[in-house]
Amino acid sequence: MVSKFSSELRAAIRQAASFLSGFARRKLHAQVAIQYCNGSPRKAETVFGFNRRSVARGLQEHELGEPVLKLPERQGRQKIEQRQPVISQIADAVLSENSQTDPKFQTTLAFTRVTGRQLRESLATSLNVAGACSNNTQRVWRDLARSRNGAS
Numbered sequence: 192m193v194s195k196f197s198s199e200l201r202a203a204i205r206q207a208a209s210f211l212s213g214f215a216r217r218k219l220h221a222q223v224a225i226q227y228c229n230g231s232p233r234k235a236e237t238v239f240g241f242n243r244r245s246v247a248r249g250l251q252e253h254e255l256g257e258p259v260l261k262l263p264e265r266q267g268r269q270k271i272e273q274r275q276p277v278i279s280q281i282a283d284a285v286l287s288e289n290s291q292t293d294p295k296f297q298t299t300l301a302f303t304r305v306t307g308r309q310l311r312e313s314l315a316t317s318l319n320v321a322g323a324c325s326n327n328t329q330r331v332w333r334d335l336a337r338s339r340n341g342a343s
Contacts, residue, residue, distance in 0.1 A: 196227070196238070204239055214258045217249030224250060278314060285313045 208219050220241050228234035232246035252259050272279040290301040 217245055220246045221249035221253040281317045
């Protein structure tokens with residue numbers, strides 16, 4: 192069925208898709224893929240130059256009958272503050288004890304004189320975690336830094 196298309200017809204379908212956006216474009220991609228490419232996103236990509244993921248999502252939306260919403264809050268790894276809010280509270284307490292305002296009072300920023308190691312150690316003692324900064328972890332980070340700098 193795909194071989195029947197002339198280059199003018201393919202160009203017309205591509206141009207029609209370019210006038211649409213979002214759900215409407217994906218709906219057109221899905222209809223074209225179902226009608227002319229046996230519902231295959233790969234064939235639609237090859238024949239019409241459509242984005243394969245867009246066609247696949249359009250087919251999914253065609254089956255459901257409504258747009259599939261992107262949920263960025265469900266993508267990727269959650270922040271540690273979201274997974275364990277206690278850690279955030281402890282870190283805020285440790286940092287607020289050791290922070291000071293700008294000596295010239297020119298900004299509203301607070302400056303802290305706490306290193307990352309001190310913060311990890313205070314978190315480890317507050318959470319009763321033994322060996323938060325073990326020698327093995329330090330060695331791995333040191334070796335990684337050396338390999339990035341080109342040293343052996």
